[in-house]
Amino acid sequence: MMALASLTAAAASHAEVTGTIDPPLSPRNASYVIDAKLDPASRTITGSEVILWRNITTKPATELQFHLYWNAWRDDRSTWLREAKLGARRPVPAVRPDERARIDVTALGVRGSARADLTTVMRFIAPDDGNTDDRTVLAARLPQPVAPGGSLTIELSWTAHVPRTFARTGVIGNYYFIAQWFPKLGVLQDGGWNCHQFHNGTEFFSDYGSYDVRMTVPTGWILGATGVEREHHDNVDRTTTHRYHQDDVHDFVWTTSPGYLERHARFEHPTLPPVDMRLLIQPEHAWQADRHFEATRAAFQYYGEWFGAYPYGHITIIDPAYQSGAGGMEYPTLFTAGTRLFALEHVGDPEDVTIHEAGHQFWYGIVGTNEFEDAWMDEGINTFSEARVMGTWAAPTHFGQRYFGGFIPYLFKDIVINREDVWNHLAGYRRAAKEDVQSTPTYRYYPASGGAITYDKTALWLNTMERWLGWPTMQRIMSTYFSRWKFKHPKPQDFFDVANEVSGRNLNGYFDQVYRSSNVFDYGIQDLRSDKDGDKYRTVAVVRRYGEAIFPIDVRVTFADGKQVVEHWEGAERWHLYTYEGTEPAVSAEADPGHVLLLDVNRTNNSRTLAPLNAAGPEAATKWSLKWMVWLQDYLLSWSMFV
């Protein structure tokens, strides 16, 4: 098997990467041919597209629904901007009218036997919140239904104004990042169109297809895009048209700027297909090129070994311009990383964001979940995966802090970051643990805390599963899920079913706790005593469930002679008493000593010690209060300079 895989990888290493994939990996039921021209002077894009769409549901389609994402930034009345204000910790910066976005469909029609001009029947709908001012979903009734299995060729023309960057989309200076930029079909499901309005806290969902896109930009500007460049030619008006192609993807993004530096490298692995890496990097970050490549290699290596192969053979890494707001985002075969002018090594940036976004090629790109409704399935699963890579490949990394307007980094040598708490973002989850039930459709999460439920909580409960079931089982769950649902649109139950099947256990109770509830986990040792009773010691240990959520845990009691007793507690009662009689007193008791339950929001109460070990508490308190005192003295002296 290994030899076969090596042969396949070796063969692929000689294949020319063209963006064409044969046989198809996906249904390819929504393929786009797009022609777009960017006018930097007016910051407008004029485009036309032809969509070859096939109804792969069991129900006839009676209308079409399109995402017009850029209308989210057309005015303050859009759902996106209303939600941005709702969740904002500080006022949403005002933008000038010429910095807003818009996308206007100027023509819509269908070809073929049902040829019709639908321009006059276009209307905006707001399926999520009824906001009549929101123009991010366009609907048009078809003159005749498209039967299951039937196809339709759709033609659109549009003009769009490029905004100053919102949500990784827009322009600053001559730096353009053009995402979610064309009228894009929603996903037709048996229950109807899944075409949500654009929300502040969620991302996207669309069908797989082939994209063949021509982009015309000023001559000399560097262009990066989804897919592979097939050709380019200069035009008489000092513009250049680039044509990119990619099969089996569900989105298309591009970026252009005269300022990019271009670097190339390659990912090679004994059992995985090679990947050509193209990096478009800002000149001031040129010295960090290798760090971007190494982190991307790490992602492809570990995700490939753990979950499955990356099939496209190429990837474009974008280092976005400063203040472009385009950093840390995933698109098919292209992602944006994000670094700083001063980026210390061993702090985890830009490696962390690079691995995360490269990892999205697997959890989003290949397994195409619905980011509007189930964002945890890409962001959360990917955070879990990224944290595992960071813990495996990047360790040791240290805590870092930035000072002086965020420009000056400082590395704390004493603080080594671990995967379980830091890369899984326990602190973020703890602060938002009760804010939302994860099974709530993501676009309905409270905007300010949705990220913690989506990213952090998922990473923690998946990592808890890993520690509970063991990595070999967890790896099989993840790779089976990946293999079974690649190039499809799985729902949460599909993941749960795979987990139950592969683990051979019924994990539904666990999923009820972590997915269908906002209850928090908090187990602790409420009491520990060892009282002398004649020649013996009577030891009492009380373990308590302080939180509402339930998880089976171990309880370990350690005695003075080093003997340890490990009990297993199902954790459903509010508390449980353990008593022991023996010749030695207890030294300590610990709830969940193996730190399996990473969602426990209060680890400090998980253990208790008896004398003489409990001297550590006052010692630690003294040590940290002395350090704090020097900090305070420095603060006071800083102000004394103004006396």
Next chain:
Amino acid sequence: MTRATAAQAWRDGVDRVLRAPAIIVGVWLVTLLISVPLALSVRVELMNHLGTSLAAQSAAQSVNYEWMQEFADQATGLGATVRPTIIGFAAVLDNLSAIADAVPRPVVVVGVAVAYVIVWLFLAGGIIDRYARGRVTGAHGFFAACGGYFFRFLRLAIVMGVVYGFLFGLVHGWMFDELYPRITRSVDVERTAFLIRGSLYLVFALLLAAANVMFDYAKVRAVVEDRRSAVGAVVAAVHFIRRHFAAAVSVYALNVIVFGLTLAVYALLAPGAGSTGWLMWVGFAIGQLYVILRVSVKLIFWASETSLFQSRLAHAGYVAAPTPAWPDSPTAEALRAAPTR
């Protein structure tokens, strides 16, 4: 007294500070005494949170970052400031950065800082008087001078408060919350933004330094010339700085360099998280040596500026009304001690 150059005045200032170690020790003790009760309060808060948890062992031996985050998440007031940034040299960066970026601190910390500044205002008269006289004044003389000048300095503090309040409240906000975002709004190269922010820091630092040197000489003149008017002392300070601009700026610059060197030395020697036991106390002792150095640097500012002023203008023609009566004024004392020409 001969007319001193800036370097001579600075060296003389260092000498005056070193010849009065009791002042260094005294100010350090004040700094220590103000911070000890708060540190004890933080210690209690830490102990309560740690309880008898095993987490205390790793928190004692090194950094238990998980516990630290957990503690910070539930702490309020002073406890909320117990974060990694209190470790070693990060503490210095944290505080300088907080001043540079006007980062708000918890009310209780700001309250302590205000109290500390008032204590400095009280001590300032005695300290400058001691350096101006260049001889032992004794506890009685020192505190008599402290008390004598305190209310004048409180009045001066009103002027200082207005100026620093204007700088931090209006100028800083305008520079960093309005001007900087406006200038850099379309900047797509971080290096450019960094240079702009660095330049604004420099400009703001120069404004602070200008105010600082002005108020330093106001205090020096108030003490040396026994001035009672805070505004008059400020005006006199401006006159002095204007007429001896190069020397005044040079002395100040030398002090800023020493301040920078002090920070650099601490950056090299600052203890990390460390463990408990005697190493913990060694780390604390290094921290206190740094505090003593910082106190000394502050005192050298005043001593060298006093020296410069006395070498340039301490003669009867520049003594403010009322006419000094022997032996009250340091100026009068200096004149009496001066060699006959």
